[in-house]
């Protein structure tokens with residue numbers, strides 16, 4: 306696996322995503338992916354599952370299946386997406402997130418397919434979505450939700466990609482890292498707003514980011530990245546954030562089910 310030493314990691318990853326799409330779309334056209342999306346298993350209702358957890362006064366956990374990352378390299382050697390998905394569901398997760406980006410996260414479409422087939426949880430395709438082709442492909446492989454990262458998109462691109470995702474029946478998680486991105490993201494229709502504690506340009510992680518943006522009204526906020534213990538979750542809940550996207554700290558445990566249960570206790 307390659308390491309990223311560029312100053313702007315996100316630009317590098319998105320440029321690679323575009324090149325990868327150009328290559329893959331030679332074999333499978335957009336029309337092909339749209340036909341496969343129309344024939345895919347119906348969406349499971351990602352946002353509905355989160356809101357149902359909140360209605361029960363539970364916190365919602367989006368548990369991430371993540372083999373490697375640009376910042377940490379290989380995270381988990383013993384990597385079996387179906388077994389991890391079952392462990393997350395048994396431990397109390399509300400939804401899954403599956404990294405499908407191949408080059409730096411060592412993800413794969415097949416990991417999402419295997420994980421979703423092994424459980425009944427809705428699944429977020431965790432990738433760097435910059436084209437319609439990727440979104441149609443995500444639905445074709447069974448994804449229930451996609452991620453749009455405001456730092457990677459213009460306003461017009463974000464609005465267009467969101468409308469396209471909705472037209473395929475996908476939910477959308479829009480991700481921001483600062484107040485300017487948050488204000489741009491509020492133009493989108495999705496109620497699900499992720500606050501990424503990781504600066505995707507420098508890879509620095511600081512939980513203060515979630516606290517700074519916690520007062521955003523009218524959206525279901527998701528604290529993302531760098532979270533590892535119940536005390537952090539409780540502090541964020543005290544500020545009104547009840548949904549958490551967590552990958553690495555859970556993936557490093559040998560007993561994923563027990564770690565998930567302990568985190569949510």
Ligand SMILES: O=C(O)c1ccccc1NCC(=O)[C@H](O)[C@H](O)COP(=O)(O)O
Nearest residue numbers: 374375376505529530531532551552553
């Ligand atoms: O994880 C990275 O190093 C990373 C680098 C560049 C772009 C995105 C990156 N991560 C994507 C994510 O947002 C996280 O996988 C997700 O929020 C979970 O974070 P964590 O619990 O810290 O694994």
